Amino acid sequence: MFFSECFPNDDFPVTKVEVLAIFAKSDDFLKPDEVLEKLRSGLDRRSFYSYLGRLRRQGLLEGHPRFRRGQLAYRLTERGRKRLAYLQERAG
Numbered sequence: 001m002f003f004s005e006c007f008p009n010d011d012f013p014v015t016k017v018e019v020l021a022i023f024a025k026s027d028d029f030l031k032p033d034e035v036l037e038k039l040r041s042g043l044d045r046r047s048f049y050s051y052l053g054r055l056r057r058q059g060l061l062e063g064h065p066r067f068r069r070g071q072l073a074y075r076l077t078e079r080g081r082k083r084l085a086y087l088q089e090r091a092g
Helices: 002-006 016-024 032-039 045-057 078-091
Strands: 061-063 074-076
Touching (some): 016 032, 016 045, 016 074, 016 078, 032 045, 045 061, 045 074, 074 078
Antiparallel strands (some): 061 074
């Protein structure tokens, strides 16, 4: 997992569930900085942008169809909703 590479002592500032839950609460596309602001973590901005790219490649997020450099925006996919439900169920 990406965060474990950046934070080897299990001192993660955020979890995948937290990130996906923010997208789940919105039916619209969100910019990475909007999500990062809601997390209120000490996570590096560049690292977070990379992490969202990984979630997109995993099929959990989709990018805005009118993507232009400097105007990234993502929203949760159906697969992302299912993964979030699975992770929340596992957490109990």
